[in-house]
Amino acid sequence: MDVDTRLAHAGRDPDRQHGIINPPVYRASTIVFPTLAEFEGRMSRKYTGFPYAIYGTPTTLALAEAVAELSGGFRSLALSSGLAAVSQTLAAFLRAGDHALVADSVYGPTRQFCAGVLARLGVDVTFYDPLIGGGIAELLRPTTRVVYLESPGSQTFEVQDVPALARVARARGVVTILDNTWATPLNFRAFDHGVDVEIQAGTKYLAGHSDLLIGLVTTRDETLFRTLRDGVALFGDCPAPDVAYETLRGLRTLGVRLRHQAQSALHIARWLQDRPEVARVLHPALPDDPGHALWRRDFRGASSLFGVLLRTGDERAVAAMIEGLRLFRIGASFGGFESLVVPARPERTARPWQEPGFLLRLHVGLEAVEDLLADLEGGFARLHAALGGASPPIPTRVDR
Numbered sequence: 001m002d003v004d005t006r007l008a009h010a011g012r013d014p015d016r017q018h019g020i021i022n023p024p025v026y027r028a029s030t031i032v033f034p035t036l037a038e039f040e041g042r043m044s045r046k047y048t049g050f051p052y053a054i055y056g057t058p059t060t061l062a063l064a065e066a067v068a069e070l071s072g073g074f075r076s077l078a079l080s081s082g083l084a085a086v087s088q089t090l091a092a093f094l095r096a097g098d099h100a101l102v103a104d105s106v107y108g109p110t111r112q113f114c115a116g117v118l119a120r121l122g123v124d125v126t127f128y129d130p131l132i133g134g135g136i137a138e139l140l141r142p143t144t145r146v147v148y149l150e151s152p153g154s155q156t157f158e159v160q161d162v163p164a165l166a167r168v169a170r171a172r173g174v175v176t177i178l179d180n181t182w183a184t185p186l187n188f189r190a191f192d193h194g195v196d197v198e199i200q201a202g203t204k205y206l207a208g209h210s211d212l213l214i215g216l217v218t219t220r221d222e223t224l225f226r227t228l229r230d231g232v233a234l235f236g237d238c239p240a241p242d243v244a245y246e247t248l249r250g251l252r253t254l255g256v257r258l259r260h261q262a263q264s265a266l267h268i269a270r271w272l273q274d275r276p277e278v279a280r281v282l283h284p285a286l287p288d289d290p291g292h293a294l295w296r297r298d299f300r301g302a303s304s305l306f307g308v309l310l311r312t313g314d315e316r317a318v319a320a321m322i323e324g325l326r327l328f329r330i331g332a333s334f335g336g337f338e339s340l341v342v343p344a345r346p347e348r349t350a351r352p353w354q355e356p357g358f359l360l361r362l363h364v365g366l367e368a369v370e371d372l373l374a375d376l377e378g379g380f381a382r383l384h385a386a387l388g389g390a391s392p393p394i395p396t397r398v399d400r
């Protein structure tokens with residue numbers, strides 16, 4: 001079945017729900033049992049059922065089933081945020097004395113969790129150059145248990161050679177964990193490319209409406225799922241059933257939203273490439289992007305998050321530019337229906353970020369492209385004015 005068909009049908013069964021299209025929201029803490037024996041044996045249900053609502057309810061399970069089906073993995077687990085999914089998954093697969101290889105380009109708080117919490121708990125962490133590919137073999141140690149990837153990195157957009165990394169790791173019995181939030185399972189098939197554990201910050205494209213936080217973790221097989229389930233259990237973390245329901249609702253339109261936003265983003269990226277104020281646009285779907293060949297080989301499409309390196313590094317002028325934007329509001333996160341802009345501040349050690357100029361990250365939403373371009377055009381006019389140069393006319397309002 002095509003992915004759009006799956007998106008419309010996964011995780012629901014009207015015939016088991018009185019003919020109602022969507023699954024109900026089961027809110028719970030306590031779950032009761034008819035016999036003492038069943039109560040005493042309730043933890044036997046922890047991988048597939050509901051011993052206590054921290055393990056989920058049928059609503060969270062419906063979402064998890066839909067995500068596992070979309071990803072083509074064995075089973076998924078829902079947690080309370082993308083970051084909870086990242087940190088608890090790492091904690092589940094690592095213990096004191098282990099070594100973990102983590103891409104230098106990962107999401108900032110992922111890096112901070114690794115360098116701070118994991119290191120404090122006795123895990124040795126090495127950040128690797130995201131362009132290392134199969135060369136990762138040289139960094140593996142007898143104690144390496146995990147290779148953690150994010151591709152493209154959500155600040156600097158380097159595409160990793162995931163199949164090469166996964167092949168090396170698999171041959172040495174090392175678990176690969178991929179944060180696949182940028183691409184979603186629609187555009188990067190993590191398990192087909194050899195990944196063991198896929199993470200989605202469902203907060204972003206899956207939910208898609210900037211109104212909730214959720215994380216999803218999917219494993220390739222049952223053994224990995226059991227390690228994950230047991231590893232995260234005692235953190236006591238779970239999303240509220242209402243949030244799981246809203247994520248499932250967002251998922252239904254993921255395909256159309258993502259395609260539309262990706263198309264608008266590529267249009268805007270190309271427009272930005274021609275602007276004299278722009279040194280480089282960091283978007284793997286652009287043919288001259290360094291990651292383009294790998295992106296073409298491994299991805300089925302792009303999303304709507306990319307970087308723009310301005311020629312100027314003048315922070316005051318950039319503030320004037322972005323503070324006056326009306327549609328691209330300044331704010332973290334992405335994947336919602338609205339456009340956003342943030343300064344990207346890559347924290348790097350293995351491959352330090354050395355390109356001069358101010359790096360912005362744009363997220364393109366569902367607004368009309370012409371309105372977004374007019375907004376950016378006004379921003380460039382303010383940039384010029386703040387830099388003291390001649391400025392093109394500033395649009396006073398966004399006309400349709």
Ligand SMILES: Cc1ncc(COP(=O)(O)O)c(C=O)c1O
Binds near residue numbers: 086181201204214333
């Ligand atoms: C790539 C990536 N992974 C994970 C997260 C964490 O997601 P959440 O905001 O749901 O904690 C983010 C958040 O921005 C992200 O960009």
